[in-house]
Amino acid sequence: MNHPLDRPIWTALTTRQTGFAQEAGGIRRYHPAFGVFAASAEGTPESFRDLAALVPIGGRAHEAGAFY
Known part of the structure; x- marks a missing residue:
């Protein structure tokens, strides 16, 4: 990733x-009270x-x- 907006959810969190x-x-x-979005550092099965x-x-x- 070259830019924070390539992965905005990960960057925000x-x-x-x-x-x-x-x-x-x-x-x-995000805590469920604030939203349903999630992101991963790496797109692994773990x-x-x-x-x-x-x-x-x-x-x-x-x-x-992308989840990764």
């Missing part, structure tokens, strides 16, 4: 909006497991664009 983030391993997602750990049964998360 790892910089100015970290206070709104939930984190597990290499995944960040990242998907980390995401599953953050989303309760019946919960929602949406990766915006």
Whole structure:
């Protein structure tokens, strides 16, 4: 990635909006009270497991664009 806007959700959740983030391993997602978007540091199978750990049964998360 060459520009922060190449991955806006990841950039937001790892910089100015970290206070709104939930984190597990290499995944960040907005707290459900603020949004459903999630992003990963790397698009690995482990990242998907980390995401599953953050989303309760019946919960929602949406990766915006590429997950990696």
